[in-house]
Amino acid sequence: MLAGAPQYLVSGLTQGAAYGLIGLGFTMIFNTTGIINFAQGEFVMLGGMLSVAFLGLGLPLPVAVLAACLATAVVGALMERLTIRPLAGAPAINAVIITIGVSILLRGGAMLAFGKDTVALPAFSGVKPILALGAAIQPQSLWVLAVTLALLAALKLYFSATIQGKAMLACACQKKAASLVGISVARMALLSFGISGLIGAAAGAILAPITMTAYDVGMMLGLKGFAACILGGLGSPFGAAAGGLVLGVLEAFGAGYVSSGYKDAFAFIVLLLLLFVKPSGLFGKAGVDRV
Amino acid sequence: MKRPLLGRAIVQAGLFLALLLAVPYVLPNDYYLSICILGCLSAIIAVGLNLLMGYAGQISLGHAAFYGIGAYVTAICTTRLGLPIPVGMAAGVGLSMVVAWVMAEPILKLKGHYLAMATLGFGIIVAIVFNEAVDVTGGPSGFVGIPRLSLGGFAFDSDRSYYNLVAVVLSLVVLASLNLMRSRTGRALRALHVSEKAAASLGIDIAAHKRFVFVLSAGLAGLAGVLYAHYLSFVAPASFGFGFSVQLVVMVVLGGMANVWGSVVGALFLTALPEALREFEDIDILVYGAILVLTIMYLPDGLTGGLGRLFRKLRRVGKGAAR
Numbered sequence: 001m002l003a004g005a006p007q008y009l010v011s012g013l014t015q016g017a018a019y020g021l022i023g024l025g026f027t028m029i030f031n032t033t034g035i036i037n038f039a040q041g042e043f044v045m046l047g048g049m050l051s052v053a054f055l056g057l058g059l060p061l062p063v064a065v066l067a068a069c070l071a072t073a074v075v076g077a078l079m080e081r082l083t084i085r086p087l088a089g090a091p092a093i094n095a096v097i098i099t100i101g102v103s104i105l106l107r108g109g110a111m112l113a114f115g116k117d118t119v120a121l122p123a124f125s126g127v128k129p130i131l132a133l134g135a136a137i138q139p140q141s142l143w144v145l146a147v148t149l150a151l152l153a154a155l156k157l158y159f160s161a162t163i164q165g166k167a168m169l170a171c172a173c174q175k176k177a178a179s180l181v182g183i184s185v186a187r188m189a190l191l192s193f194g195i196s197g198l199i200g201a202a203a204g205a206i207l208a209p210i211t212m213t214a215y216d217v218g219m220m221l222g223l224k225g226f227a228a229c230i231l232g233g234l235g236s237p238f239g240a241a242a243g244g245l246v247l248g249v250l251e252a253f254g255a256g257y258v259s260s261g262y263k264d265a266f267a268f269i270v271l272l273l274l275l276f277v278k279p280s281g282l283f284g285k286a287g288v289d290r291v
Numbered sequence: 292m293k294r295p296l297l298g299r300a301i302v303q304a305g306l307f308l309a310l311l312l313a314v315p316y317v318l319p320n321d322y323y324l325s326i327c328i329l330g331c332l333s334a335i336i337a338v339g340l341n342l343l344m345g346y347a348g349q350i351s352l353g354h355a356a357f358y359g360i361g362a363y364v365t366a367i368c369t370t371r372l373g374l375p376i377p378v379g380m381a382a383g384v385g386l387s388m389v390v391a392w393v394m395a396e397p398i399l400k401l402k403g404h405y406l407a408m409a410t411l412g413f414g415i416i417v418a419i420v421f422n423e424a425v426d427v428t429g430g431p432s433g434f435v436g437i438p439r440l441s442l443g444g445f446a447f448d449s450d451r452s453y454y455n456l457v458a459v460v461l462s463l464v465v466l467a468s469l470n471l472m473r474s475r476t477g478r479a480l481r482a483l484h485v486s487e488k489a490a491a492s493l494g495i496d497i498a499a500h501k502r503f504v505f506v507l508s509a510g511l512a513g514l515a516g517v518l519y520a521h522y523l524s525f526v527a528p529a530s531f532g533f534g535f536s537v538q539l540v541v542m543v544v545l546g547g548m549a550n551v552w553g554s555v556v557g558a559l560f561l562t563a564l565p566e567a568l569r570e571f572e573d574i575d576i577l578v579y580g581a582i583l584v585l586t587i588m589y590l591p592d593g594l595t596g597g598l599g600r601l602f603r604k605l606r607r608v609g610k611g612a613a614r
Contacts, residue, residue: 036404038537083584090591093350097544097587100537104580112573223411223533230408265419268412275409276397 006135008252014141014210016248017148021203022225023232023240024155025196031172031235032185032192034092038099039079041222042106043197046072047204048213049110052119061122069201075106076197080190103218110215121208144206151199152241159237168192172235200225220264227271233281243282247271297470304466307555311458315451323566324450328522330562331457332515335464337542337554339511344540345549346472347504348484349399350407353414354539357387357509359421359531361516363428366437366526376438380517387513388506395502414536421528433527440521453522460518461555464511468551480504481549545586547593556594 022044029037050068055061083098124143129136158165170178171188179185204213204221211217225240228247232239247267254266274282311331315324336358343349361383368379398409421428428434440447440456447453471477479500482490491497520526538561546557564582568575590597 030404036407083588086588087591091548093544093548094587094591097541098584100541101580101584101587104583105577108574108576108580111576219533223415226408227412230405234404259423261423262419265416265423268416272409272412272416275401275405279401279405281405 004256005253006133008256009249010135010137010141012249012252013245014138014144014248015207015252016228016245017144017241018203018207018221018244019224019228019247020241020244021148021151021199022221023228023244024151024237025200025203026225026229027235027237027240028192028196028199030229032168033084033095033189035084035095035099036226037193037196038096038222039103039106039218040196040200040225041218041220042103042110043072043076043200043218044204044207044221044225045110045213045215045218046075046106046197047201048121048208048217049114049119049204049215050201051121051205051208052213053114055121061124065202065205068205069198072201072204073194073198076200077190077194079197080193084189084193085186103222107215107218114215116215118212118214120212121205123209124206138210140206140209144210147202147206148241151202152238155237164191224267227267230281231271231274233283236283239281239283246282297473300466300469300473304462304469307465308458308462311462312455315454321450324454326562326566328450328454328457329519330559331454331461332519332522333539333542333562334555334558335461335515335518336512336539337546337558338461338464338468338551339508340539341543341546341548341551341554342468342471342480343504343508344543345547345554346477346484347480347501349501349505350410350540351505351508352407352411352533352536352540353417354410354508354512355531355533355535356414356417357391357512358516358519358535359417359526359528360387360390361513362520362526362531363421363434363516364513365517366434366520367427369438369521370434370436376440376521377442380521383517383520384510384513387516388510391506391509392502395505396498399498399501399505411533411536415533418528418532421531428528431528433525435525437520437524437526439524440518447521457518457522460514464514465551465555472551476500476503541583545583545593547595550593550595553593553595560594 022040025040025043026037029035029040047068050071051065054064054067057064059067079099079102083102084095087095087098123138123140125139127138127140129138130142131137159169160166167178167183168188168191170181170183171185175185178188203225207213207221224247225244228244229240230243231247232241232243250270251263251267255263258266314327318324318327336354340351340354343351363383364386365376365379365383368374368382369376374382394413398406398413401409422431424430440453447456472480479490479495482493482495483497483500487497516531519530542557542561543554544557545561546555547553564579565575568578571578586594592600
């Protein structure tokens, strides 16, 4: 019965770490702007596809991945500058529809630029599995976990030790108060979209050697990331990361023990049940309504 | 209480029906008629979704699921179970409403992004079931052999007759919605949109009103679903996925929130747009995305809101010129 458990745990944690990173991207933007960015999945797709494209241009793998992440960060910042900022003051639902429109644009652009084929990125350090505790661990899985932890630590440091990070937290807490003490809320929004693009692209690049990538993988990955941050409690970066891991592990065990066809359904059923019992997510604080 | 606006709603819906019925006479061929049918079906769902979203302020990112439940239930009833078509249709609409009734209690307690996520999750679960329950739904390759619609001895077997039927149904839905929103219930829904606590303090039963409008909008989606199944005589899971749920929300917002006509305009516009962009071949998706972004950026209150402003501006300019 428990035969596959260690293996499922490893693949669940790998996939889940990537979901967590994607959820982290959602959280960055949500915290400064209050918008759920439906183009987040497209950032992930761009991370993978651009890495493959840069590699094809002859760049070494690490440079290609880094370039892809930076390019996606620029895409994120441009998106904020061109489509979100002019919208200031409009209802949040309009901004969400804009992000849906941008996701269609990015997907269409990627299809034209890179074609419709599914492509793979080579594993960062070989494919010889490491055997441990009855599970075969792909070296790439370790990369995924390591990069996720590194990015989490970097963000933690950024928020707690830099002025800019603290300014961003202030925006998340109270926009008006933040601007009163001289923080440029608009610049923080721009920055959050850039960082979000970077994180999303990193998730896409580290996941691409395991799951392959194509111009249309963004939607499902984006949904999983959204699910991860709702599961963890919207607005909390560490909740998003934890939510991602929980989601990934649930999915892997569901696929292994129940049915692989219902893999995605399994994760969402658990999410629904959790929301029904605890409407603010695992680590979310219950909000206070103003009348 | 006197309802002076009822008469106006009947006139508006009547004119709308006349307009819809005139459309086939100006269309070059039947291909466009089938797009019109699909546009009207989307409009039926969008009007229902707007009651939920625009008026009562409760977002649903899973409405395609109710559309699919309607379509699959009538498909199964009329083929596998050999039931008469009206029974299948009633079962399709009925079951989507029952599912909504059951879901309403836990799901509508959630707010904002959590509600969006929960409805999204529900929609995805249902879509996966359509895909995976191969014995019941035919799986990814779809369900074939659904009978074309015939009611009371009259067979709606041509696109023209089916279009007329769908146009009548859409007009009735619009009429009913216009009236509902002018009723006591409609005002209660708007009140709870603004502030649930304030509405509750006025004695409005928040939970009951939310449930009512959720079940109603699910029923309308189910109605569109059964009409869709008996029109195409074939259904496949791809039509009822997350993508279509999102598109329905876009129809409502793009058309103009809390405006029944807005949803109709949004649905027809978004159904026609991909067809109009056909000639752009591969870049059509880029143009589609760009139009979506630009429309929302420059018409924040939707197509109908934008048209209204343009109209008022023109009138002001006209008056100025006359003086």
